[in-house]
Amino acid sequence: MSGTADYCGILLAAGRSQRFGADKLMHPLASGLSMAPMACISAATLQRVLPKTIAVVRPDQHSLIKQLAAQGIQTVTLAQTNGGMGLSIAAGIAAANDAQGWLIALADMPFIQPATITRVLAALKNGSPIAAPVYQGMRGHPVGFSASFGTALRALHGNAAGAHDILHRHAAAIELIACNDQGVLTDIDTPRDLLTNPFLRA
Template sequence: MCNSRVVGLIVAAGYSSRMGAFKPLLPVGEKTVIETAVDSLRLSGIKDIRVIVGYRSAELYPLLERLQVDVIENRNYAAGMFSSVITGLKTFSGEEEAFFLLPGDTPLIRKRSIKDLIRVFRQTGAAVIYPVFNGQRGHPPLISAKLYDSILTGDGAGGLRHILDRFTADSVEVAVADQGVLLDIDTQEDYRQLIQFYERRKVPTSEECLGMLHKYQTSERVQRHGLEVAKVGRRLAELLSGAGFSICTELVVAGGLVHDLAKGKPNHPERGARMVRSMGFSSLAGIVASHMDLEFAAERDIDEAALVFLADKLVQGEQRVSLSERFKPALERFAGSPEILASILRRQQTAEIIQGRVAGLLGVNSVDELYEIQ
């Protein structure tokens, strides 16, 4: 199945009554909600995008025409979303193999989520593919041609959900590390949260990081280590930020949580970095790639990668330790292997340099004082 036969159906025909404002035209950064929704599908490789309009449609036509999407008017929009889905399906020619159903007020879907849903559809041919984040189904589901007749002949009782539930045995849930699949904007508070998510979308939330660990089946032991590294990194980042230094605490926390994402696999730092990069997090990927070996000159500024590197070396398993405690077992184990020993000593020296710089920046006189910061 090629993506050209997958339709992106965006429903933007409702009243926005609970919101108290016309949702499709609310700003998200320099664009509107409806533009952002279109971008989410288009940037994921969906070329055939159709937008169902109804209420205040005249205000949407000029914008949507500039976006070069098909605009379909639902004159019966007062009947609810199911009527819009019917209106959209009636434009299908018979060649369409599936469609994403995306409410226009759920605009922040990550590219990797769309690609994962299509991949699973290709593998399984299931009737419905649902994105799931933290155990909760979100949008957009990918609905196959198996359901078209049932939808078109449905009487609307129970809405689309009633029809989808009839295909439960032929549906698949796909875990995605994408909080955006759950973020709609029914209320002003929803809108505020969505804007906050948008403004930091280049760094995954802690929940999304945990979603990555689940998605890639990282062991619980490794996850617990990452939680402790994130805790240490967060505290150091907050202290440095409070002292006036430019540090993104969220990026440090994300690095701590997923630095060992691919632990147990060959060259796990680079493998983990590729996983993270494939999800669109390039800054985080660099931190994951360098968490074991980091080139750090004495004059280099302390940054997020340096803090994650240090925090990782201050945690043994799930316990806070000193650098000497952390490196002692490895130094003893590989005492007879000069090449490996040199690598270990290099990492220890780098960690000591970073630790010394952080202590100096924070005005801590001794290593013990730095450890005592809680």
């Protein structure tokens, strides 16, 4: 069985937050006893399980790049910033081309429990081609891919749905991991999401 160091976390953080009206990835959320940008919380959670974690960012995200670097997170800057999520995935996979597998996470989903990430990683290490958490019957994030999908992931481009087509074509290969972690479905797209988010209610 391969060690954790052979696997890489890929954090997709190059979105433009158009529905949020501001850079949502820099929006501060509670993290322990302090506040931290949303994307940095997502990165730290992924990094707790996968010490090698890479964040895919835009070149104009100077503050985010600086803060991620302070956390020890490697960043990959997209040369083309309008290529959709597929291009971000391809860039992240290419930057960790020699990994045995990858866990792809979204920077606007900061409430996923580390234990859930650990279970997805364990499924890959135990031979699952693809693994993903399920909460109340709905598949969530992060999604893990074995190295056998490297070529397909690196070939993604201009696809707002990211790896959806790969998941659809290989649905029978996905190990679904039931969990009691609502965070796997909880993203933040609009300011209203901050008001209705169950993790942020008083």
